[in-house]
Amino acid sequence: MQQQISYQIGNNLYLSITDRCTLECAFCPKTQGDMTVQGYDLTIHHRPTAEEVITSIGDVSKYDEIVFCGYGEPTLRLNVLLEVARYVKQHGGRVRVNTDGLCNLVHKQDTLPELAQCVDALSVSLNAQNSEIYDLHCRPNLPGSYQAMLAFLDRATKYIPDVTATAIDxxxxxxxxACEGIARQLKVKFRRRELNVVG
Ligand code: SF4
Structure with missing residues (x-):
């Protein structure tokens, strides 16, 4: 069955490489059974290989940014992400990863040095000013997720040139x-997101 591995919004190409998450966000369309984003059906029938993802990208130079995004946490497939990101960089593209920031917690190691070799920008879902509100909306599977996300965000600035924390208005x-204040304290950029708007 045909699967939407990449999808274009504006001048960016988004890559959907997994449907798995470590969070189960109450506000997420996926959690409510809707896998569509701006008319694209991101239902995953199989998790694509790095080769399939690269094939779906085509000409890297056509896009401002190649963004790992979709209804799943891309860093859960770290090896595929790294292989595809390296390919994009080798072909002169810019790579952004939209992430829950739980990569180091999940993989039980510091993944940032490896990410830094092929990722230009990170967009990390901060989502709340404290763990209580975070847990309420994001419903993490792993204990200590909020603190782990903050630690990742803080550490990311040492490795990745462009780091943004996001929260949904x-x-x-x-x-x-308060979320913006945390971003300021951590010396990262901040972006206020609108509910159900991907990018
Ligand atoms: S991490 Fe993203 S894709 Fe996963 S449940 Fe939360 S909002 Fe949805």
Whole structure:
């Protein structure tokens, strides 16, 4: 069955390499059974190989950025992500990874030195100003996720040139200004996201 591995929004190409997550976000369309993003059906019938992902990219130079995103956490498939990202860099592209920031917690090691070799930008879901609100909306599977995400965000600035923390405006109890303050403290950029808008 045909599967949407890559999908274009604006001048960026997004890559959907997995449907697995370490979070089960209450606000996520996937959690509510909807796998579509801006008209693209991101249902995953099989987890694509690095070769399949690279084939689906085509001409890297056509895009401003190649973004690992989709309804799944791309760093759960770290080896595939790294192989594809290396390919994009070898062909002159720019790589961004949209992540929950739990990569080091899941893989039980510091993955940033490896990511730094082929990733230009990280966009990390901060999502809340404290662990209580984070747990309420993101429903993490692993204990200590909020603190692990903050530690990853902090450490990421030592390796990746462009790091952004994001939070979604309009979720119950989420204090966007406080989230922005945390980003400032960690010396990363901040982006206020709108619910259900991918990018
Ligand atoms: S991490 Fe992303 S894809 Fe996974 S449940 Fe949360 S919002 Fe959805």
């Amino acid at each position: 309009g979720l119950d109890g989420v204090d966007i200004e």
